[in-house]
Amino acid sequence: MSGGGYGLGPKDPRRIGPYRVDGLLGQGGMGRVYLGRDPVGRPVAIKMIKDDLAANAEYLRRFREEAANARRIARQHTAQVLDFNIDGGSPYLVTEYVKGQTLRDRIRHGQPIVGSELDQLAFVLATALQAMHQVGLIHRDLKPENVILSSMGPRVIDFGVARVADSPHEPDRNSTFVGTLGYIAPEILDSRPATAKVDIFAWGATVAFAGTGRPTFGDGDYEQRRYRTLGQAPDLRGLEAPLRDVVERALHKSPTMRPSAADLVRVLNGGAVLGAGLDEPSAGHSGEPPAHTERELILEQEILRRMGM
Structure with missing residues (x-):
């Protein structure tokens, strides 16, 4: 758009x-x-x-x-x-209709986004995902091409309406958008159901791309990128702390170990309090429990500690 x-x-x-x-x-x-x-x-x-x-x-x-x-x-x-x-x-x-340059074009024709501008981008994208998840929608395809840097600030487009017929088995083979595979969560590549946590993984990969200027799981053919997404740690070199710690958590291979969009918004907005049951409603038949597990709470508190909160 x-x-x-x-x-x-x-x-x-x-x-x-x-x-x-x-x-x-x-x-x-x-x-x-x-x-x-x-x-x-x-x-x-x-x-x-x-x-x-x-x-x-x-x-x-x-x-x-x-x-x-x-x-x-x-x-x-x-x-x-x-x-x-x-x-x-x-x-x-x-x-x-949102007029502006896509995030991918911005990085392709310039330098990575840094400092407060990157923090703002991360916060706005998390806020957009939270709004979607609250009404029961999963974007399913958040990536730099679907972020418009408009005159009114970053806007998320092409969210997951009517994507129920998409195949989870070969999500990038017939795609006309370069780099999509690098934003797809491991559980989708393993043919497991999509929950709201696939958007969190895509958020992490998108923010990492914005802050480093390169695909988080590298380039290459379908099998190479699939292998890296499933089995290798993301390449976050050049991404500054404390945002790097939040992105790293968002890119966890296990969806249950990723924060929710509400958690991201809270942390990125400087919130210092997390509690059980504060996750947003599960989206799109996610099957996710509404409350955090004890292990999730411990890890989220560790993120806050690293961010000095």
Whole structure:
């Protein structure tokens, strides 16, 4: 949802529902995203679902449910969901159009983000995830391409609406986005269910990329990056403490050992008190217990100790 639209092809629609289509912003596993205008001329991003997904009744049911929940997300740090429609054979989702440079482009064309700017980025991304998790959504694809550095501050886009049909087995083989595998949690690569903790892992990898300027689990082919994600420690060289300690915890191989988004917000905001039962509600059938285990509390207190809190 950044920059301007690309030219439309002969098969691209010129209108989607009441929205005029001005250009193509991108495409992925779910469908194509267009730059459009609402009836009063405001720019919007319109995600149109692929035909094969549109023909799946269960997919559409989940899409309706998740899109409705997504409209409840606080809009301060995300691209707000404005509208959705599953009738008429061409389901679509409309969000606020966020203009700006992606985090990946910022790092590609400059230096890593450091100091208070990096701290702010980490806090805003954690706050956005907390807002999603509170309404029962999991982003599932947080990465530098999905963070827009807008004039109003960092914004998270393309959150996990209607991603229920994604395959957890080979998440990067057919992806058009470079580096996605480096942000996918180990449990997904092991074909285990996605919980809200997959977003925490992606948060850690995204913040580490922003602060070091390189992929946390390196480059290479699918198998190389998969192997590193599953079995090797993240490369956090150059990431400064105390943020490094929080990122390292977020990148733990075990989801139960990662903090929640609420924990991240609390720690990054200078909070000094943690207690059982303060985790946000589990998202997307996560199966996670609402309260922290004793071991989780000990590790979270250790993070606070290292941060001098």
